[in-house]
Amino acid sequence: xxxxxxxxxxxxxxxxxxxxxxxxxxxxxxxxxxxxxxxxxxxxxxxxxxxxxxxxxxxxxxxxxxxxxxxxxxxxxxxxxxxxxxxxxxxxxxxxxxxxxxxxxxxxxxxxxxx
Amino acid sequence: xxxxxxxxxxxxxxxxxxxxxxxxxxxxxxxxxxxxxxxxxxxxxxxxxxxxxxxxxxxxxxxxxxxxxxxxxxxxxxxxxxxxxxxxxxxxxxxxxxxxxxxxxxxxxxxxxxx
Numbered sequence: 235x236x237x238x239x240x241x242x243x244x245x246x247x248x249x250x251x252x253x254x255x256x257x258x259x260x261x262x263x264x265x266x267x268x269x270x271x272x273x274x275x276x277x278x279x280x281x282x283x284x285x286x287x288x289x290x291x292x293x294x295x296x297x298x299x300x301x302x303x304x305x306x307x308x309x310x311x312x313x314x315x316x317x318x319x320x321x322x323x324x325x326x327x328x329x330x331x332x333x334x335x336x337x338x339x340x341x342x343x344x345x346x347x348x349x
Numbered sequence: 350x351x352x353x354x355x356x357x358x359x360x361x362x363x364x365x366x367x368x369x370x371x372x373x374x375x376x377x378x379x380x381x382x383x384x385x386x387x388x389x390x391x392x393x394x395x396x397x398x399x400x401x402x403x404x405x406x407x408x409x410x411x412x413x414x415x416x417x418x419x420x421x422x423x424x425x426x427x428x429x430x431x432x433x434x435x436x437x438x439x440x441x442x443x444x445x446x447x448x449x450x451x452x453x454x455x456x457x458x459x460x461x462x463x464x
Contacts, residue, residue, distance in 0.1 A: 265450050276353070276439055276455035277392065284450065322391055326451060335380075335446040336405055337453065339391035 240323060240340040248348050253310040255343040257323030258303075264328035266299055267337065268308050271320045280308075280321075285328075313347045320344050353456035355440050361462045364430060370459045372423040372440030380446035381423040382453065383415060384439040392439055398423060399446035430463045437461075 240257045247253055257266070265284045269277040283290045283299045283306065290297045296309040310317055324337040353374045362368050372381065380399050384392035397405035398417040412434075414426040423440055437458045443451040 267452065269455075274437065274458075274460070276457045277441075277453075279452050279454065282450050282452055335399065335451070336382075336394050336397055337451070338394070342391055 240321075240343050242343060243341070244344045244346070246346045246348065247313055249313060249315055251313055251347075253313050253317070253345055253347070255308045255321050255323075255345070257306045257308070257340050259306075259323075259325045259340075260304065261325075261327050263301070264326040266297075266306050267324045267326070268295075268297060268306075269322045269324060269339075271322065271342075273319075277322065310345075313345075315347050315349045317347050318345060353440055353442055353454050355438075355456035355459050357459060358457065359460045359462075361464065362427065362430065363464050364432070366430075367426070367428045369427065370425040370438055370440075370461075372425075372456055373421055374442040374454070375421055376442065376444075376454065377420075378442035378444050378454070379420060380443045380451065381417065382441040382443075383423070383425050384441065386437040386439055386458070396425075397446055404446060427461075430461075432463050435461055435463045 263285050265282050267282045268280040271277045281292045281295055281297050283297050294311045299306045320342045322342045323340040356371045382397050383395040385395055386392045394407050395409045396415045401417045412429050416424040437460055439458045440456045441453040443453045
């Protein structure tokens with residue numbers, strides 16, 4: 235079954251507002267990553283958080299990870315119309331400290347930022 | 350050069366055709382991936398190559414045949430496809446597959462239509 239589940243499925247906000255997306259997963263992970271995809275194009279890596287980290291920042295992005303709840307959130311602050319895209323979490327599952335060597339993507343959140 | 354290129358951008362083929370998708374990266378990455386993505390769905394992993402050897406095949410039908418001629422190139426040979434194989438095919442690369450965090454760099458994809 236899909237490793238990552240995301241909510242909300244769709245989010246519509248005004249420019250300048252903050253956007254929060256959540257991701258839940260089921261098994262032990264090595265790390266969790268967030269990607270952005272503009273309509274019909276390739277994915278762009280945004281941020282990676284390791285299993286021993288709790289929070290990470292990159293520009294207007296803030297990611298949290300709670301391994302006890304098997305969940306992560308992505309916060310985009312001061313959103314812009316250019317942030318309109320689909321956002322996916324992806325988990326790098328592991329067993330016994332060894333990565334399986336593949337990412338499993340969540341269902342994604344479609345973010346629309348209105349000017 | 351931090352780009353993954355894919356050709357062609359669009360491909361229309363009949364069910365009896367043989368065609369190939371190509372992917373290239375010049376970042377010195379040793380892992381390369383093929384994903385299939387249907388509309389409004391997350392990418393689904395098909396194959397992983399690590400150091401030019403096939404390391405993961407996610408039970409993909411044999412009508413899809415991957416090939417890694419060298420560390421920079423990845424091909425996906427298509428034969429006797431079905432209309433349900435129509436999708437966006439994404440190639441990605443990462444520094445390593447099994448060791449270390451595997452942040453992936455994606456190409457823009459090939460939009461495949463099978464008639």
